[in-house]
Amino acid sequence: MSGSRPYQTTDRNLALELVRVTEAAAVAASRWTGRGQKNEADGAAVEAMRLAFDQVGIDGTVVIGEGEMDEAPMLYIGEKVGAGGPAMDIAVDPLEGTSLTAKNVPNALTVVALAEAGNFLHAPDIYMDKIAVGPGLPEGVVSLDASVGANLRELAKAKKVEVSDLTVCTLERERHEDMIAQAREAGARVALISDGDVAGIIAAAMPDSGVDIFIGSGGAPEGVLAAAALRCTGGQLQARLLFENDEQVARAQTMHAADPRRLLSLTDLAAGDVLFSATGVTGGPLLRGVRRWGDRAITHSIVMRSKSGTVRFIEGHHNFATKTWSPV
Known part of the structure; x- marks a missing residue:
């Protein structure tokens, strides 16, 4: 995505195409909102997203997806998507918050x-330690170390x-109890979320969210997606992969050559020119x-x-009778 005018136009077109992809997945998943069936909601989102990608003018490779080819029937790591065009890496979470959807x-x-x-970053599906803050702060103001x-x-x-005056956002998990206690002992407020650390990290980079910092561990794929968003907003994020065994370390080494245990910067996770899109399935502080x-x-x-650093909120009105992707 160099600085030439044709690529700038392509960027803008792709940004709108990505919105159509996330809209399709959100509409499909919304049929399962509150029905207590998270796997069905996730499957509907995956299917709709896969079909929507067939209309996008890219030669895309999924590097963050639903899992390995033998674990996921669609949108698996290494899958090719798109209708043809420039070679692109794709990171997807067809439904970030399957349990949230099931419970509405x-x-x-x-x-x-x-x-x-x-x-x-070609991140394996393991845990990643993360710390994130918003834009306009000195570089390195916070550190995982x-x-x-x-x-x-x-x-x-x-x-x-x-x-x-600060609010720390983190996932409500037993593994975070000590960190939460330390934050409260320091005098900060803590906002606990049950799932969905992508939304929590993005909130730390949005000026009117009420969140000042995200701290905690969650999925590595979600860390790459959150990093892509923070590249667009000017926020800061540090991360480190958390390994449970040597097999996970070996898997990470096959995916990228550098030391897999190193501290990862924002651009280690998401470099170059990045586009990001998300659509709300259940309402929250970020999206309806x-x-x-x-x-x-x-x-x-x-x-x-x-x-461009541009952030747009888009309200879409959809008629299933005329939508080509409408898995209603």
């Missing part, structure tokens, strides 16, 4: 990010506020959920481009 609770999203080939208290003090100093009635639906999406 906030923050379920459908997510796609796109970059030129070779610019996304610093204590929770030290990070909060440095962040408060950079924002010219008290630690008690899908609203359906009869043969129509309304979707709410965010689309971002790192090249």
Whole structure:
């Protein structure tokens, strides 16, 4: 995606095409909202996203997907998608928050990010430690190698506020209990989310979200997707892969040559020019959920481009009677 005018036009067109992809997945998943069947919701989103990609003018390779080829029937790592065009890496989470959708609770999203080939970390489906803050702060203001208290003090100093003014977002997990205790001991508030750390990390980079920092471990694929979003918003993110055994280390080494245990910067995760799109399935602070009635639906999406730093919110009105992708 160089600086020439044809590529700038292609960028803009692709940004809108990505919105159509996440919209399709969100509409399909929304049929299962609140029905207690997370696998069915995920399957519907995967199928719809796969079909929508057939209309996108790229030669895409899924580098962050639903799993390995023998684990996932569609949108698996290494799968080719698109109608032909420039070679692109694709990171997808057809339904970020399957349990959220099944329970009809906030923050379920459908997510796609796109970059030129070779610019996304090929992350195995393991845990990743993450820390993220928003734009306009000194580079390296927080670090995974610093204590929770030290990070909060440095962040408060950079924002010219008290630690008690800060809100830490993290997944509500037993593994985070010590970190949560340290954050509260330092004086910060803690916002716990049940699932969906992509939304939580993006919230840390949005000025009106009420979240100042995200800390905690979650899926490595979600870390790459969140990094793509933060590349567009100007936020900061550090990460480190967390391995449970030597087999996971060996798998990571086959996916990228550098030391798999190293501290990863934002551009280690998502480099080059990046496009990002997400559509809400269930409503939350970032996006409204899908609203359906009869043969129509309304979707709410965010689309971002790192090249321009533009963030757009798009409301889509859909008529299933005329949609070519409408898996209603």
